Amino acid sequence: MPTKPAGTLYRGREGMWSWVGHRITGVVIFFFLLVHVLDTSLVRVSPEAYTAVIGAYKNPLMALGETGLVAAIVFHAFNGLRIIAVDFWKKGAKYQRQMLWTVLILWAVVMVGFSIRHLSLALGGH
């Protein structure tokens, strides 16, 4: 009786996980974009409707959500530039792993800066 060959599960390490991360962040950003165009469109309903709904973005829980969204955007942006380098730069494929770690380090630096600034503004009482 034939048995499944062992050890064939593909584990692509950095290359595969960055691809997974790129897909997940891309889908998250896309659905937020749909909502964001709709909420901005309320400026055509009335000034008060827009200001009321945009006020929902200003509570502490949403501040964390916004930080998560920006984290997704910054990863997708930097990893996207890495993909372009892999595709168009002669040595891109060779250095894709080093470029991923560069992406992650830059992402962490930008997110520390953004989080401090945005959370202190959003949670800092007004």
Next chain:
Amino acid sequence: MSATEIQSPRSKAPGVGSGRIAPQYRRSGTSKGNFEMLAWLFMRLSGVVLVVLIFGHLTVNLLVGEGIHAIDFGFVAGKWADPFWQIWDLAMLWLAMLHGTNGVRTIINDYAEKDATRMWLKVVLYAATTVIIILGTLVIFTFDPCPVVNGVQLPGGFCPAP
């Protein structure tokens, strides 16, 4: 019994002559044309532009001055009084929606196995994309800082002094 003769790919098949690539190895000239290549290229070109547009958008709206607390109807009115921000937001809307739609299209093609499921998911996707792009474009170009309903100015608007 004659042995099966296996041709190596792209080698001169007996009787064909000239060493041209056999028709089954041609990648272009199908009914889809080079749409997929253009989509691939568009993702990279729009991606670079979107990094600039969205990082600028986030900086101006969330990091400068009072950050998110400054955002209200007046903030939007102030930005869209300037054609620079109208064009910025219009480019961001179109590029982000087309980039995102093509990304989701790829994901649907990858994971929806039934032909009918794949088709209907893409119909819904394209319908949503069309509605959002048209809505967003109209909002940017028909924005009115001083909305008036039945001769009455709506509260919160920015109207010229009488």
